[in-house]
Amino acid sequence: MPCDVANSLAAEEALATARDAHGAARVLVHCVGRGHSEPTVGVNGPMPLEDFRQLVEVNLISTFNMMRLAAADMARLQPRSNGERGVILSTASVAAYDGQSGEAAYAASKGGVVSMILPAARELGPLGIRVVGIAPGLFGTPTLFAMEKDLDSRLAHQIPFPHRFGDPSEFAMLVLHVLKNVMINGTVLRLDGGHHR
Template sequence: MDLWSCPAVVTGAASGLGAETARYLVEAGARVTVIDIDADGVRRLGAEIGAHAIHCDVADALAAEQALASARARHGAARVLVHCVGRGHAQPIVAADGPMPLDQFRQLVEVNLISTFNMLRLAAADMARLQPLANGERGVILSTASVAAYEGQSGEAAYSASKGGVVSMILPAARELGPLGIRVVGIAPGLFGTQTLFHMEKNLDSRLAHQIPFPHRFGDPAEFAMLVLHVLKNVMINGSVLRLDGGYHR
């Protein structure tokens, strides 16, 4: 897909992977809308990179519809959605004070899984009405999973379940939307230097980074953004979840 003047939406864009992806898309010439629940953060980013900024909880059906309507009015219906919304914190199923509160499980599923499906369904509906490009493509939906979907650690049952749901929806969504010329792809990052990692891993130190076969460091959000751009440009990548982890298996 040629990104020049291409309408694109990035969610979870106030910081981390989403912010860096939005920067790369703007540099590639896309007309970018950035969305985040962090109103101040997303507005700062929008002003910095020249993107249309929207404050929104994308797990909320009506709010997400209104956000995409605003993006559509500004730039046209998006041909690219990069969904980077995510939250994580380690918590045992049973602690000294009793079982994990069920509402905390619900919250992780709401933020990580329901928001992913909500944006996927709304973006796909817009893309399906677009004229296909020369190669038949109408759009690309890229969602962010996690290696925890495959190899969750003790204390990550809720987080892993929410990200496992994201992994599981990629292939059936790609099969369903493929005839419409819409690709669906996931990226499962490993240890990246973002706030989500800092919340999940309370005792970060160099030993953790050295468990990564190569390179022996945490991932840079720019490396995530570079993979996003490659996926968007390579039409043969579809229905897959790409691990981006330096060979790290926990």
């Protein structure tokens, strides 16, 4: 269902619709994100502040918004035999650690997601809710292709191993592993083939 996840009311309505159809969720995988590559100051002057604001809205505020709403739902669930009520996975980016020229705004928005994971895990842990971040590197997704205008094999060859872009199915495999392993909590897992730009 379409939803502006940065909008509190729209997100609440979407969660209510999903809850009515399927019951309360024990898992939130928040993969919403917007890529943007633009220098802070370019040949046409400074980056428009509205571009920065939109990145923060989509990448950071929507992550917190969905986290808080999903956690409130999960906190009301009966715990499983291990005490767990739910898992929240938020998508960050390796740009939060290794942002490149033209990525100051994008890196800041994803860096906020990284910074939120540990304190959120500490806050929600007593409720039986785990919080984990995944920071993908170069993955063959529309977001990457929108950010990189001249994408070619030389970028993939910079990845130590394997020499290719990540596949979304590999992201999904990590999500499944995190869901099964209750000891993974309060951390951000890099998924980048060892590529530190």
